[in-house]
Amino acid sequence: MSIICSVFFWTGFLAVVPYLVLVLYGAYGCKEQDLKKKYNAKWALVTGGSSGIGAAIVRKLASQGLNVVVVALDDSFMASFKEAIVTEFPQVSFRFVGCNLSEAQGTTYMAAIREQTDDIDVQVVCNNAGFITTGAFADIPLERNMANYNTNVTACLQISHHFLNRLLDRQLKGLVTFTSSSAGFIPNPMSSLYASTKIFLTTFAASLAAEYAEDGIDVLVIHPSPINSNFYSNAGKMSALLSAQKLSSSPSVIADTICCNAGKVIVADQGIITVVMKIITTKLLDWNVFTEIMKLALRYTGDYKAMKVRRQANKQD
Ligand SMILES: NC(=O)c1ccc[n+]([C@@H]2O[C@H](COP(=O)([O-])OP(=O)(O)OC[C@H]3O[C@@H](n4cnc5c(N)ncnc54)[C@H](OP(=O)(O)O)[C@@H]3O)[C@@H](O)[C@H]2O)c1
Ligand SMILES: *[C@@H]1O[C@H](CO)[C@@H](O)[C@H](O)[C@H]1NC(C)=O
Ligand SMILES: *[C@@H]1O[C@H](CO)[C@@H](O)[C@H](O)[C@H]1NC(C)=O
Numbered sequence: 001m002s003i004i005c006s007v008f009f010w011t012g013f014l015a016v017v018p019y020l021v022l023v024l025y026g027a028y029g030c031k032e033q034d035l036k037k038k039y040n041a042k043w044a045l046v047t048g049g050s051s052g053i054g055a056a057i058v059r060k061l062a063s064q065g066l067n068v069v070v071v072a073l074d075d076s077f078m079a080s081f082k083e084a085i086v087t088e089f090p091q092v093s094f095r096f097v098g099c100n101l102s103e104a105q106g107t108t109y110m111a112a113i114r115e116q117t118d119d120i121d122v123q124v125v126c127n128n129a130g131f132i133t134t135g136a137f138a139d140i141p142l143e144r145n146m147a148n149y150n151t152n153v154t155a156c157l158q159i160s161h162h163f164l165n166r167l168l169d170r171q172l173k174g175l176v177t178f179t180s181s182s183a184g185f186i187p188n189p190m191s192s193l194y195a196s197t198k199i200f201l202t203t204f205a206a207s208l209a210a211e212y213a214e215d216g217i218d219v220l221v222i223h224p225s226p227i228n229s230n231f232y233s234n235a236g237k238m239s240a241l242l243s244a245q246k247l248s249s250s251p252s253v254i255a256d257t258i259c260c261n262a263g264k265v266i267v268a269d270q271g272i273i274t275v276v277m278k279i280i281t282t283k284l285l286d287w288n289v290f291t292e293i294m295k296l297a298l299r300y301t302g303d304y305k306a307m308k309v310r311r312q313a314n315k316q317d
Pocket of ligand 1: 078
């Protein structure tokens with residue numbers, strides 16, 4: 001009996017304590033770093049840089065004296081951000097690439113990005129663009145699911161592949177970051193692509209981090225706790241998301257996390273909500289068990305019931 005108890009104790013201890021040590025180190029042990037100096041860099045590139053978390057990252061990097069290539073949809077956010085940022089940082093150079101990262105092949109946006117970057121060394125690359133689609137998978141038009149997938153996954157692969165090769169060929173140090181989400185820790189019915197693309201990014205980043213450590217290229221993946229941005233206005237009225245928004249903090253927190261954690265940790269679980277969620281969903285409860293609970297519970301949620309009603313109504317027209 002006492003052997004069984006101590007096996008349970010040590011399993012729990014080994015699962016949680018080293019994790020908390022890493023979290024505390026990331027949150028309090030890492031001081032802010034000047035990324036321009038750290039990587040001896042002149043240029044950075046941020047996707048989804050025109051609003052929310054991306055815009056905060058652009059501001060942070062610019063405040064450290066890095067010139068920034070801003071990649072985002074060529075829309076009103078981009079236009080007003082462009083106007084604001086060049087007046088805020090007159091001493092820094094900016095380039096703007098207005099493009100749609102949802103494109104399947106990536107040829108159009110990669111050509112646009114290369115046109116603005118082939119003559120410079122981009123050493124800090126922040127993969128951050130994304131949007132969320134809510135609703136049951138089969139109810140969302142396939143085209144929209146694919147567009148979401150391409151923005152969240154395909155574009156990150158295209159962009160990282162291109163700039164990693166540039167850095168390796170020129171033997172430059174650098175940083176590649178990915179904005180992932182704690183949503184990736186658990187099954188996410190009613191936004192199924194969200195969790196699955198995010199966990200893709202996390203696992204992908206973790207693998208790259210090992211591949212390029214020797215080359216002086218750091219890889220960092222951030223799991224933000226809820227951040228107040230346009231993300232929520234684009235997300236529709238999903239009740240789970242609306243309650244997350246009430247607890248949200250400023251996008252600059254993520255920019256600060258990048259500057260503190262670059263090269264120090266690979267996975268940055270930012271904020272108490274992410275940390276508690278990770279402990280509950282990956283350490284206290286087994287993933288398979290969590291999945292079974294999710295399956296039993298989903299049918300009682302308002303989002304699910306509303307979906308059923310809509311689907312029934314659509315069938316009748
Ligand atoms: N907010 C949160 O609480 C939270 C929590 C966990 C993870 N995250 C992650 O953080 C990242 C940034 O989210 P955010 O909260 O900053 O959202 P946001 O304010 O909506 O910003 C998204 C950015 O991505 C750009 N974008 C969207 N679709 C695009 C496309 N097809 N092609 C090119 N650019 C596109 C947007 O451009 P436009 O402005 O021109 O539309 C915008 O600049 C996302 O990956 C999200 O999953 C957010
Ligand atoms: C981006 O491209 C996707 C897929 O080609 C399309 O569905 C979407 O409407 C486009 N978005 C914008 C803002 O042009
Ligand atoms: C795609 O990624 C973006 C940011 O990286 C995120 O905001 C969005 O929710 C993701 N969408 C899906 C369907 O995974």
